[in-house]
Amino acid sequence: MSLPGDEALLRSLTPGVLGALVRRGADFAAAEDAVQEALVEAVRSWPAGPPRDPKGWLVTVAWRRLLDMSRSDAARRRREELADEEPAPGPAPDVDDTLQLYFLCAHPSLTPSSAVALTLRAVGGLTTRQIAAAYLVPEATMAQRISRAKRTVADVRLDRPGDVATVLRVLYLVFNEGYSGDLDLAAEAIRLTRQLAAGVEHPEVAGLLALMLLHHARRDARTAPDGSLVPLAAQDRTRWDTTLIAEGVAVLQAALARDRLGEFQAQAAIAALHADAPTAEETDWVQIVEWYDELARLTDSPVVRLNRAVAVGQADGAPAGLRALAQVSPTVPRHDAVAAHLHERAGDLQVAAELYVQAARQASNSRERDHLLRQAARLNSRGTARREQG
Template identity: 85%
Template sequence: MDETLLRSLTPSVLGILVRRGADFAAAEDAVQDALVEAVRVWPADPPRDPKGWLVTAAWRKFLDATRADSARRRREERMDEEPAPGPAPDADDTLQLYFLCAHPSLTPSSAVALTLRAVGGLTTRQIARAYLVPEATMAQRISRAKRTVSGVRFDRPGDVATVLRVLYLVFNEGYSGDVDLAAEAIRLTRQLAAAIDHPEVAGLLALMLLHHARRAARTGPDGGLVPLAEQDRGRWDTASIAEGVGILQAALARDRLGEFQAQAAIAALHADAPAAEETDWVQIVEWYDELVRLTDSPVVRLNRAVAVGEADGPRAGLAALASLDESLPRHAAVAAYLHERDGDLGTAARLYAEAARKAPNLAERGHLTRQAARLNARLNARR
């Protein structure tokens, strides 16, 4: 059974049902039922036209459910008869489904869950395991999201920026449970890039590939976090880096710069450096300046302070940091790093310990705790 094929066909099959007049929520349920049927039947009797088979099976499931619901009998009478089995239509509604699942009326968590279910073809159980929540909780979240978008028409233009933010949220979840969400986000973004010619879609795909290329080097044998400067660059995936850089260069050549292209350019400069000390920090600062212009994000300004500290010295970095709110995530960690580089080990140790207490996950907490302990040990040795 080719599970990847099934998942790749899910959005186009769902789109066909919706275009035929099916309510989104009912259509999505019917497609999931058809996928279950395919898993049962295909190993012994594989179809010649998998997409056509799924469309026919899903439409039958939808009609069966509609007939069983007396409250929908009037709508059933207005529907056309079941289409004869045959090749599925060539129209691909994948792009519209991306827009629908990233509808502005949905919360970010609901948009992510619905995208993974309707476009990604993942089961509710898989999504729940990936987000470490009970399956019933995720089922309720998806059901509410489906009800929210059920009345949205397919003929309205979608917001590409919203879709990209949802996909980036998926990517940043990384890996947990039995679903690799980073790999899934890359697959979905590739699919989106094939459906729409947009430089920011290409920029996001390039950014994902460049970040994902460093994945194997991000943790040590003990599972501890390895900072970028200390990573074994021989473990980076050079094929993914080359692909990401190629996609980014083509996007930048179109002269329609967006935030994901700028982020990808920064990631490409890190990937291009043979060693940490050879990183082109001056150019990275210039790209952060572009990002600030595009987003004016406090998080971008925080990361820019690190780059300024590397390019112009730690005191310049601390000066850039001074204007930022100390409650920002990772502010204490950045301040600790810059104070350490400036030779103020006592302040750095205190800030590393503070950052560890605020860390969002165990891996980061452990890394920051070790940094504080390392500096305290040096201070004690001096005394």
């Protein structure tokens, strides 16, 4: 499905239309298929004359598609019941079920990958082909994943409050996928989180939005022209998006003012301190350590303790950072990379080079692996030069 001129409008209406069908008792899986067909029909017919009430038009067309998809005798009886409930022509009721759909798509019975796929399809309005391309999997594979997810939540009704924390974790998973091909999942996650923030007053929703904005502001500076990774300390800060940074800081300050600290707010505060520093050398590492202490208290996460060790190494010196790292299990991802960084700062170049090589073997993608191998080669060259001078 292609949504050229009306893409933004159609995608923004998708969750409300789907929610209207489900709230009237329609099966979630069938309703979602019907909405997709209604979107296709909108793309075909709207250029000739867009409706006065786009949402009402979509609800009516999707409902009729839902009736058309009923084929068995049992389904035919249910179709007669549904026919009595068909929405009358005219403006759609001003009821927004978007928030409940977020909760449904992040249902605890779904795996994280299924929850992400279903959120992008049902709330984000993306096609199965778009989602598959973003995750670099065959369309048939993604279709099966989405179908299983829809079956899992088929009998879950939109009549109970959901868990905001679960929804936020799903959105953060979407954001961290970044982008691939023509679909920017980081931008999509920001759009969906803005949508969620507009529907719920929750400081952690604002905290996640601020975190996404602050991270996204640095995106253009994260890679060199040849595609290689550029570490934070080496990034050209003139390439950071100051508009996104200003928005992220404002959103964060409003959230912190409510005095209900959560992990996304704490992460955003760390990102804001990085964004506030004119140069890497001027970063307020002491404050960053304090925020990592808050974050560790909130989450007790080994990944947080790993990142805290880096901050301690910057604030109090490499030996202090290595002592902090000793409290973190070596099985935590990126442990060897952090150890290499701290040993390099301590002057142990040979040990650091070996650790960079070990970290490269465990890298999750080729870009990260190449970066770590370049670090090892750089240190080996320095070590060779030292020996030759000695």
